[in-house]
Amino acid sequence: MSTAVSTSVEQIRKEFPVLHQEVNGKPLIYFDNAATAQKPKAVLDALSHYYEYDNANIHRGIHTLAERATSAYEDTRKSVGKFVNANETEEIIFTKGTTEGINLVAQAYGRKFLKDGDEIIISQLEHHSNIVPWQILADQTGAVVKIIPINEKGELLLEEYRKLLSEKTKILAVNYISNSLGTINPVKEIISLAHDAGAVTLIDAAQAAPHHPLDVQDIDCDFLAFSAHKMYGPTGVGALYGKRRLLESMDPYQGGGEMIKEVTFEKTTYNDIPYKFEAGTPNIADVVALKAAIEFIQSIGYTFIHDHEELLLNHANKVLLDIPGMTPYGQASEKASVFSFNIDGVHPFDIGMWLDAKGIAVRTGHHCTQPLMDWLRIEGTVRASMAIYNTIEELDIFAEALKDIVKKFKK
Ligand code: 7TS
Numbered sequence: 001m002s003t004a005v006s007t008s009v010e011q012i013r014k015e016f017p018v019l020h021q022e023v024n025g026k027p028l029i030y031f032d033n034a035a036t037a038q039k040p041k042a043v044l045d046a047l048s049h050y051y052e053y054d055n056a057n058i059h060r061g062i063h064t065l066a067e068r069a070t071s072a073y074e075d076t077r078k079s080v081g082k083f084v085n086a087n088e089t090e091e092i093i094f095t096k097g098t099t100e101g102i103n104l105v106a107q108a109y110g111r112k113f114l115k116d117g118d119e120i121i122i123s124q125l126e127h128h129s130n131i132v133p134w135q136i137l138a139d140q141t142g143a144v145v146k147i148i149p150i151n152e153k154g155e156l157l158l159e160e161y162r163k164l165l166s167e168k169t170k171i172l173a174v175n176y177i178s179n180s181l182g183t184i185n186p187v188k189e190i191i192s193l194a195h196d197a198g199a200v201t202l203i204d205a206a207q208a209a210p211h212h213p214l215d216v217q218d219i220d221c222d223f224l225a226f227s228a229h230k231m232y233g234p235t236g237v238g239a240l241y242g243k244r245r246l247l248e249s250m251d252p253y254q255g256g257g258e259m260i261k262e263v264t265f266e267k268t269t270y271n272d273i274p275y276k277f278e279a280g281t282p283n284i285a286d287v288v289a290l291k292a293a294i295e296f297i298q299s300i301g302y303t304f305i306h307d308h309e310e311l312l313l314n315h316a317n318k319v320l321l322d323i324p325g326m327t328p329y330g331q332a333s334e335k336a337s338v339f340s341f342n343i344d345g346v347h348p349f350d351i352g353m354w355l356d357a358k359g360i361a362v363r364t365g366h367h368c369t370q371p372l373m374d375w376l377r378i379e380g381t382v383r384a385s386m387a388i389y390n391t392i393e394e395l396d397i398f399a400e401a402l403k404d405i406v407k408k409f410k411k
Contacts, residue, residue: 007299007300007304009308009388009389009390009391012300012388012389013389013391015040015041015042015296016038016039016040016041016389017041017044018030018038018039019038019389022359023356023359023361024356024357024358024359025359026358026359026360027359028359028361029359029360029361029390029394029397029398030361030387030389030390031360031361031362031384031385031386031390031394031398032361032362032363032383032385033210033230033385033386033387033390034179034207034230034338034363034367034383034385035363035385036229036230036235037210037229037230037231037232037387038232038387038389039232039233039234039293040232040292040293040296042292042293042295042296043232043233043234043289043292043293043296045292046288046289046291046292047234047285047286047288047289050069050072050284050285050288050289051285053068054068054069054072054288055069055284055285056068056069057069057281057284058070058073058281058282058284059258059275069284069288072284072288072291073282073284073287073288075291076094076287076288076290076291076294077089077092077094077274079290079291079294079295080092080239080241080290080294083214083294083298084214084215084216084224084239084241085214085215085216085217085218086216086217086241087217087244088244090244090272090273090274091241091242091243091244091247091273091274092239092240092241092274093239093240093241093242093247093273093274093277093278094237094238094239094274094278094282094283094287095225095237095238095239095240096236096237096238096283097206097226097227097228097229097235097236097237097238098129098204098205098206098225098226098227098238099129099227100238100240101223101225101226101238101239101240102129102130102133102173102202102204102225103129103133103253104240104253104277105133105173105202105223105225105240105242106133106134106136106137107133107137107251107253108250108251108252108253108277109171109200109223109246109249109250110134110137110141110143110170110171111137111140111141111251112249112250112251113170113249114137114141114143114170114171115141115142115143116141116142116143117142117143117144117168118141118142118143118144118168118169118170119143119144119145119146119164119166119168119169119170120134120137120138120143120144120145120146120169120170120171120172120173121145121146121147121148121161121164121165121169121171121172121173121174121194121199122134122145122146122147122148122172122173122174123147123148123150123156123174123175123185124147124148124149124150124156124371124372124375125150125154125156125174125175125178125180125181125183125185125369125372126173126174126175126204126369126371126372127175127179127204127206127367127368127369128368128369128370129204129206129368130173130174130175130204131145131371134171134173143170146164146169147371148160148161148164148174150183150375152331153183153330153331153332153333154178154181154182154183154329154330154331154332155183155332155333156174156183156185156186156190158186158189158190158193161190161193162193165193165194165196165197165199166197167197167198169194169197169198169199170198170199170200171199171200171201171202172190172191172194172199172200172201172202173201173202173203173204174187174190174203174204175203175204175205175206175207175208176203176204176205176207176208176212176214177205177207177208177211177212177336178207178330178338178369178372179206179207179338179367179368179369179385180329180330180338180340180366180367180369180372180373180381180383181329181330181332181335181338181340181372182313182330182332182335182336182337182338182339182340182385183330183332183334183335183336184208184212184332184334184335184336185334186334187203187219187221188218188219188220191203191219191220191221192220195220200222200223200246201220201221201222201223202221202222202223202224202225203219203221203223203224203225204225205224205225205226206225206226206227206230207230207336208226209226209227209230209231210230210231210232210297210305210387210388211302211305211306211309211336211337212302212306212336213302214226216241221241222242222243222246223240223241223242223243223246224240224241225238225239225240225241226238226239228286228289228290228293231293231294231297232293232296232297233286233289233290233292233293233294234285234286234289234290234293235286236283236286237283237286237287237290239290240277242273244273247273247274247276247277248273252270252276252277252279253277253279254279254280255268255279256279256280257279257280257281258271258275258278258279258280258281259271259275259276259277259278259279300388304388305388308388309336309337309386309387309388310337311392312337312386312390312391312392312395313335313336313337313338313339313386315392315395316337316339316384316386316395317339319395319396319398319399320339320341320395320398320399320402323343323399323402323403323406324343324344324406324410325343325344325345325346325406326341326342326343327341327342327343327344328340328341329341329342329376329378329381337385337386337387337390338383338384338385338386339383339384339385339386340367340381340382340383340384341381341382341383342378342381342382343382343402343405343406343409345409345410346405346406346409348364348365348379348380348381348382349364349365349380350405350409351364351382351402351405352364352382354401354404354405354408355382355398355401355402355405358397358401360397360398360401362382362383362384363382363383363385364380364381364382364383365379365380365381366379366380367380367381367383384398
């Protein structure tokens with residue numbers, strides 16, 4: 001991990017062109033970072049530089065541009081390997097994002113190794129993309145999906161989790177950080193318990209990558225998936241880490257070019273990892289720009305990110321909790337900079353619309369966590385999710401805007 005450089009939020013904001021605009025006549029306040037984060041100039045420059053100078057298809061050409069494109073693509077693989085502290089670069093597979101990474105494991109690992117009566121454990125906090133692929137797998141194999149319950153604060157009940165584990169448990173898949181409540185889960189402990197039961201483990205790190213250092217060797221997960229776009233990188237690209245032994249044992253996910261060694265009509269042999277899982281022309285430009293996103297995060301450092309986001313969350317609690325009618329959701333002791341809430345008598349959608357009219361972008365609804373909303377007995381929440389470029393002043397404006405909305409609806 002690179003050490004935090006001396007920087008300031010003011011300097012960081014200058015790196016993000018999109019932040020410097022008015023929306024509906026007000027300066028934009030962007031609090032929808034859990035959905036997707038904004039992109040710094042370095043990422044935008046990497047994208048346009050690639051298309052302006054290096055664009056070529058990778059791995060197949062001997063001409064100079066093809067070599068440049070290939071080495072830029074493979075440089076990102078090295079960079080991602082270091083970013084998650086993988087043992088080997090070949091353990092990194094490029095995907096479209098977290099969703100594809102999880103589906104890849106469910107199909108290429110799960111479909112091959114799971115059978116009738118086996119169990120897959122997930123949690124009440126999961127995003128649909130860490131629920132539905134396992135339901136599809138369960139339908140295909142006869143496996144059963146079990147759920148780790150949570151407490152009122154939005155924390156996983158580890159004692160209940162222990163009771164779910166048995167020799168039938170074949171896969172444990174949980175998120176590192178909840179997108180709806182911000183809960184940071186004790187994944188190292190969860191993984192160790194799953195391994196004791198003989199299960200393979202997958203961590204959905206979609207919300208962790210922008211906020212929390214990733215170290216696959218330390219937490220000892222078997223698979224870990226994340227998306228570039230939530231960590232200041234481009235959309236349409238992400239990475240899946242998998243332990244070599246497991247990746248090699250798996251079937252291919254998709255067939256096509258690049259993932260083969262030799263093809264005849266009688267028999268096809270597959271390429272080595274990681275290429276076995278990268279059929280077809282990949283999203284080269286966005287992979288190249290992912291490296292710039294990693295370097296951006298490393299130039300700031302997770303210590304600075306953590307301290308600033310903690311400051312924001314504490315301030316959010318200070319200025320938002322006593323707004324009349326406020327019900328916050330998710331009060332975990334370990335929590336990322338997400339503030340999810342409802343206000344009595346006002347539909348979350350109306351709050352979102354009124355905030356937008358004031359230039360404030362939040363997300364409203366179930367946040368692709370419908371089972372969690374059902375557990376909370378609500379349809380959805382308003383979610384303000386903060387990032388490295390957000391400020392205390394923005395939170396103050398947000399609090400005032402919410403007070404105005406409350407007054408308007410109380411009339
Ligand atoms: N897992 C978690 C925990 C997420 O928050 C998301 C996206 C995903 C998986 C899926 O990531 P994707 O990049 O493959 O789509 N979360 C959200 C959200 O909270 N609002 O919009 C997308």
